[in-house]
Amino acid sequence: MEKIAVLTSGGDSPGMNAAIRAVVRKGLYHGLEVIGIKHGYAGLMRGEMEVMDLGSVADIIQRGGTKLYTARCEEFKTPTGQAQGAARLREWGIDALVVIGGDGSFRGARALSALGINTVGIPGTIDNDIPCTDYTIGFDTAVNTVIEAIDKIRDTATSHERTYVVEVMGRNAGDIAMIAGLAGGAESILIPEAPFQLPEVLQRLQHGIERGKRHSIILVAEGVGHGMKIGEQISEATGWEVRVTVLGHLQRGGSPTAFDRALASRMGAFAIDLLLQGTTSVMIGVRGQQLVPIDIEEALRTPRSFDMSLYELAGILSI
Ligand code: F6P
DSSP: OEEEEEEEEEOOTHHHHHHHHHHHHHHHHTOOOOETTTHHHHHHHOOOOOOOOOGGGOOOTTTSOOTTOOOOOOGGGGEEEHHHHOOOOOOTTEEEEEEEEOHHHHHHHOOOHTTTTTEEEEOOTOOOOOOSOOOOOOHHHHHHHHHHHHHHHHHHHHHHHHHOEEEOOTTTTHHHHHHHHHHHHOEEETTSSSSOOOOHHHHHHHHHHHOOOOOOEEEEETTTTTHHHHHHHHHHHOOOOOEEEEEEGGOOOOOOOOHHHHHHHHHHHHHHHHHTOOOSSEEEEETTTTEEEEEEHHHSSOOOOOOOHHHHHHHTTTO
């Protein structure tokens, strides 16, 4: 193994830069040549490659986004696109590719592996929706961003004695809503993993009012539906003044937390260790404190686990 490449793909997440930095610096430390590929798989197909040195990843550990840019690439989902990507890597004499991204990115990595390319995947997405890993890079930062927003919204919700619906990201996963709701004391949390029943939500809110609560925050994961629509439903059913905030893409930005920087640094370095010991076609997962290689095929077919007990706890504590 002499020459490796790294790319980021799919939605960016805070901490991707720290992962790139770790791949580059650990690779150089072991005498590897490291190539950065810009714009994910789209850039790979176009041959957007540059040689990385120690300085090229200076001053990025604290920055959100990705220095290598990212893209969602439809063409790379086709056998022609994948063959073109593999051909580019061979043209450049690249022995292995580190892919930082989510499940779509790992499907791309699996296709490259099938074409004989050595690959290692690093889970980077705010959604925390990748099987076989407790955490993905960026999730912790996104949750902290949501909590900060909830705290601010609560100030005005308390002052006006209003009900607020706050919609958060997560695609089909409720992890951001669940953990931010637990940590932010949301009165109700709506996630795709639990059926949404309006009467139940209203009953919870009513119960709060009866015990003297004058405001409430309902956290809605985007996988459940539009916050705006749910706000209207609550308003129609109760006659209350409901305000809706959609946090949107601000959840994807910002300086990564210490947790995400450390996780990304560890995962980036571990990717190099795996490649040097000849372990490829894997995704890196974190289980407890331990980093583990997981066969990429297994990672893609394993159903995602979800800790319902935390959701129930949030419900108990917010009564
Ligand atoms: O996967 C990350 C994510 O931010 C999801 O939470 C969200 O549904 C989606 O990406 C938004 O995608 P885009 O940036 O293409 O609008």
